[in-house]
Amino acid sequence: MPIKIRLQREDFDAAAEAAALTHGRTDVGALVTFTGLCRGAESGEPIAALTLEHYPGMAEAEIARHVEEALARWPLFGVTVIHRHGRIAPGENIVLVVTASSHREAAFAAAEFLMDYLKTRAPFWKQVESKAGTAWVEAKDADDAAAGRWAKPPGREAAE
Amino acid sequence: MNQRAPMSTMKLVYFAWVRERVGKAEEEIVPPASVTTVAELMRWLRERGEEYAHAFENPKVIRAAIDKSHVRPDTAIAGAREIAFFPPMTGG
Numbered sequence: 001m002p003i004k005i006r007l008q009r010e011d012f013d014a015a016a017e018a019a020a021l022t023h024g025r026t027d028v029g030a031l032v033t034f035t036g037l038c039r040g041a042e043s044g045e046p047i048a049a050l051t052l053e054h055y056p057g058m059a060e061a062e063i064a065r066h067v068e069e070a071l072a073r074w075p076l077f078g079v080t081v082i083h084r085h086g087r088i089a090p091g092e093n094i095v096l097v098v099t100a101s102s103h104r105e106a107a108f109a110a111a112e113f114l115m116d117y118l119k120t121r122a123p124f125w126k127q128v129e130s131k132a133g134t135a136w137v138e139a140k141d142a143d144d145a146a147a148g149r150w151a152k153p154p155g156r157e158a159a160e
Numbered sequence: 161m162n163q164r165a166p167m168s169t170m171k172l173v174y175f176a177w178v179r180e181r182v183g184k185a186e187e188e189i190v191p192p193a194s195v196t197t198v199a200e201l202m203r204w205l206r207e208r209g210e211e212y213a214h215a216f217e218n219p220k221v222i223r224a225a226i227d228k229s230h231v232r233p234d235t236a237i238a239g240a241r242e243i244a245f246f247p248p249m250t251g252g
Binding site: 054058115120125138 | 173177247249250251252
């Protein structure tokens with residue numbers, strides 16, 4: 001099964017990554033591609049850029065753990081996760097999740113699950129650069145709530 | 161697992177505003193044997209100076225990882241090679 005997890009400064013090509021997951025196979029009936037982009041404004045204030053800091057080693061490991069979890073929960077044929085770090089300008093890509101399955105339910109659910117966990121569990125931190133200077137983005141309760149929907153059954157690794 | 165072996169050198173790594181407040185990205189420490197959990201380590205660090213007191217003034221908001229896995233504050237630090245402290249994550 002093709003599993004690709006990449007952290008990089010460079011941009012990615014969402015269409016090429018999606019095509020790679022289905023290349024040469026006919027069992028994929030559903031392919032979900034989610035791209036997260038840098039908005040040009042936060043709370044109505046224009047921003048110059050985002051800078052994403054990450055914890056090298058742990059970021060890859062944490063994404064891999066959640067990809068494993070997704071594979072255990074849904075019948076997937078392939079997963080690609082690419083997360084950029086460094087300085088990212090408005091309109092640029094930040095993150096890509098591609099999931100392939102035979103049917104849409106699994107592909108949609110797995111992509112949403114992975115994004116919810118990327119936002120709350122993968123060690124990345126966004127800093128906003130604007131006229132006013134720089135400020136760290138605060139974690140949103142809404143993101144925790146979104147991740148909470150996928151709460152693991154009891155008995156699993158329980159770290160918050 | 162968590163035998164009380166004598167504490168050896170541990171690497172601490174900091175990210176985002178925790179890193180900025182502490183004023184460094186990483187350091188080597190040898191905590192006293194009385195410091196056994198992540199929460200106790202944060203309390204001990206807080207006593208090391210103003211920058212640490214500022215970084216760890218509200219330990220409830222600080223997340224920790226041991227050897228690149230998320231841990232709770234009551235997790236034992238014995239045997240840890242690398243302990244990371246950081247704010248809640250904002251990736252994706």
